[in-house]
Amino acid sequence: MKRDLRDIAARFAFDAPVAGIESLGAGFINDTFRIRTAGAGPDYILQRKNREIFRDVPAMMENIRKVTEHIRRRVEAAGGDPEREAMRIVPTREGALCHTDDGGEYWTAAQFIEGAKSYDRADTPALARKGGEGIGRFQSQLSDFTEPLTPTIPGFHDIRHRFAQWDAALARDAAGRCGRVRAEIDRIEARRDEMLRYHRLTETGEIPVRVTHNDTKISNILFDDAGEVLCVIDLDTVMNSPALNDFGDAIRSYANTGAEDDPHTGRVGLSPEMFAAYAEGYLSVRARELTQAEIDRLAFSARYITCEQVLRFLMDYIDGDRYYKTAYDEHNLVRARAQYALLCDMERRYDDMCATIDRIARRYRER
Ligand SMILES: Nc1ncnc2c1ncn2[C@@H]1O[C@H](COP(=O)(O)OP(=O)(O)O)[C@@H](O)[C@H]1O
Ligand SMILES: [Mg+2]
Known part of the structure; x- marks a missing residue:
């Protein structure tokens, strides 16, 4: 699996070589991995999208691209930090928004937002x-x-x-x-x-x-x-x-x-x-x-x-x-x-x- 993941990661237009891959846990919907890279550049998120739930992953990714680019423009206009306040979708080296592996699974990537906190439950x-x-x-x-x-x-x-x-x-x-x-x-x-x-x-x-x-x-x-x-x-x-x-x-x-x-x-x-x-x-x-x-x-x-x-x-x-x-x-x-x-x-x-x-x-x- 590790080796396959490396092959899949290699398809994406990351700025730096892959140094390590960690699972961020299999969510309810997608499987999410953190791609650590060598050097000072950003890390990335690699995701296997659930094709049972989402029948048209390329169309879904096209939605996400449009929406995140719009948000990025709004953040920039408001003087915010677009690398932390907007998601950045990373295309494959061929310029596609997702990669389809031999088994027909869809993979996508985004820039990892460093140092962000998230919570499992809103209980207060x-x-x-x-x-x-x-x-x-x-x-x-x-x-x-x-x-x-x-x-x-x-x-x-x-x-x-x-x-x-x-x-x-x-x-x-x-x-x-x-x-x-x-x-x-x-x-x-x-x-x-x-x-x-x-x-x-x-x-x-x-x-x-x-x-x-x-x-x-x-x-x-x-x-x-x-x-x-x-x-x-x-x-x-x-x-x-x-x-x-x-x-x-x-x-x-x-x-x-x-x-x-x-x-x-x-x-x-x-x-x-x-x-x-x-x-x-x-x-x-x-x-x-x-x-x-x-x-x-x-x-x-x-x-x-x-x-x-x-x-x-x-x-x-x-x-x-x-x-x-x-x-x-x-x-x-x-x-x-x-x-x-x-x-x-x-x-x-x-x-x-x-x-x-x-x-x-x-x-x-x-x-
Ligand atoms: N761009 C990102 N930067 C940092 N952490 C992320 C990013 N994308 C996802 N994560 C982390 O991975 C978890 C799962 O990702 P998510 O897209 O919510 O998948 P799922 O559909 O399985 O819930 C998130 O709750 C978050 O903690
Ligand atoms: Mg989620």
Whole structure:
């Protein structure tokens, strides 16, 4: 494997010879390696992209190239350090954005950002706030980006598309499990209309389509020594969609007091502190750039994304666990129930969530 990795690394246009290769751990999605180089030049990141999830890796890399170059220009214009505040994609020696090996695997490279810190979990309000700031800044840097992007995961967060899949899955009942989860199915059906109503705002243009990250976890944000945001990485899922999707998905994960697959639903709920902290960080950057229609839907976006996740886990359970990896038999059902508990808590706290957003947004808009 080491030898193969060296051969693969040799394909890329690195500035200096490769001195060593270390695994940065097999992530959920991609396998990532650090390429150490001899001399004073930068180190690099080498990644094997997951071709099961991303069907068109070259198109995905073209998205990433455009977006990172745009961010680099914005950082330069703002007098920042483009080598630390923007990712730099490194092409192959032939000038391609990815290398395909003999086994058909896709490899890509980027400059390693030296001395950056990252966190596995956002478990304090201070870190949640930084997460919101990081994603806010990322969206803001791309607010004037107008080039076309290929949808890497078509239909992502499109509830109309999800309901079409859902209807088909219920009709198929492939694993013969529908009968067992009638109550859970009804919970989704009870929310179908309100979710489609929200989604319609994005179809009519009342809620604008922007550039979103779509994987907002804290491990995808790099920080400097002082704990300030450097840049957002892991851009595989950059797509055009409403900014609200990134906010809602971040709240779904950052502000959950339990685990995504918590078997004890009593532990699951929305933390008002974490919600307010993330919103504070996000709106500190975005309050004056978002439309009022968007600000008014931020709280609901968390319900929307969480409801979609309940639907997706339950649908996969009904389908016989084909999409999500499961650790045990009823895992997808446990996940669906845990996310449903989160959704219910968001519904209970909804008026407070709206008031929190309103208060924070006003504060930043008046500045
Ligand atoms: N350009 C980079 N500079 C420094 N560290 C990086 C860089 N790219 C990735 N990393 C590190 O590698 C980890 C995994 O990379 P990432 O692109 O997020 O892969 P995955 O899709 O598997 O999450 C990141 O969390 C980060 O710690
Ligand atoms: Mg990542």
